[in-house]
Amino acid sequence: MPKEAHQFKAGSTFRQALDMYRFDRQLRLLIFNQIEKIEIAVRSAMVSVMSKETGDPFWLTNPVHFANAAKFNSSMQKIQQEYSKSREDFIEHFRNTYNDPFPPSWMLAEILPLGVLTRIFENIKINQYRKKIAKEFDLNIPVFTSWMTIITVTRNNCCHHARIWNRVFTLRALLLSHYTRPWISSTVQQGRIFYTLCIIKYLMDAIVPSNDMTSKLRWLFIQYPNIDLRAMGFPQNWEMEPIWQ
Numbered sequence: 001m002p003k004e005a006h007q008f009k010a011g012s013t014f015r016q017a018l019d020m021y022r023f024d025r026q027l028r029l030l031i032f033n034q035i036e037k038i039e040i041a042v043r044s045a046m047v048s049v050m051s052k053e054t055g056d057p058f059w060l061t062n063p064v065h066f067a068n069a070a071k072f073n074s075s076m077q078k079i080q081q082e083y084s085k086s087r088e089d090f091i092e093h094f095r096n097t098y099n100d101p102f103p104p105s106w107m108l109a110e111i112l113p114l115g116v117l118t119r120i121f122e123n124i125k126i127n128q129y130r131k132k133i134a135k136e137f138d139l140n141i142p143v144f145t146s147w148m149t150i151i152t153v154t155r156n157n158c159c160h161h162a163r164i165w166n167r168v169f170t171l172r173a174l175l176l177s178h179y180t181r182p183w184i185s186s187t188v189q190q191g192r193i194f195y196t197l198c199i200i201k202y203l204m205d206a207i208v209p210s211n212d213m214t215s216k217l218r219w220l221f222i223q224y225p226n227i228d229l230r231a232m233g234f235p236q237n238w239e240m241e242p243i244w245q
Contacts, residue, residue, distance in 0.1 A: 023223075025165055028158040028161070031196075031197070035151055039155070042114065042137075043244075051133045058100070060105040060109065060120065061076065065126075075116065078112070138181055140176065143176050145175045147174075192233025193232050193233060194229075
């Protein structure tokens with residue numbers, strides 16, 4: 001039945017609709033919890049690698065380290081906005097103590113959204129530095145950039161309470177030709193939340209190899225046995241995919 005008809009399917013109940021809503025909310029919370037860890041790890045990797053390689057504590061706001069001036073200026077506008085509105089104690093302390101226009105990168109990066117950090121990463125001038133950052137997650141530069149974009153969009157959907165569980169996603173992820181850690185088979189199709197969950201799991205395995213993401217998903221599905229996993233892009237025997245074992 002087309003959605004434009006605004007009619008319930010035969011046999012539908014209010015309880016089923018409520019369960020779908022509750023399941024989607026729990027799924028968003030699970031995803032957001034994992035992305036939070038990824039965001040911290042990406043921020044830490046960028047600051048650590050760039051501070052060490054450049055020897056410049058203020059590299060984030062120094063144009064010499066970036067390839068494209070227009071993109072740098074765009075990032076600086078975002079940085080200025082975040083810095084101006086921040087009321088974090090460590091930012092207030094810096095403003096009240098020092099005369100520098102911006103704090104060092106390890107402080108400034110703490111208040112920047114993941115999307116801004118991704119754009120900054122893309123514009124880093126020296127390719128070897130970007131390689132080292134991506135390598136922290138067992139990825140190359142193009143795939144790391146692609147996956148961070150997908151993670152950012154997913155994070156924003158979760159933050160704005162958008163439906164996740166059976167959504168069709170338009171973004172397509174770039175893939176590695178060779179994976180250094182377990183991934184999924186080539187038969188798994190992109191476009192559904194399962195594929196995004198696989199990306200999140202791969203990153204989490206690089207960050208916290210002993211993570212419990214698989215068991216958390218299993219428990220969620222036990223709580224909501226009527227949810228159609230096929231609508232989420234889950235293949236049959238999904239737990240047999242290398243990344244989920």
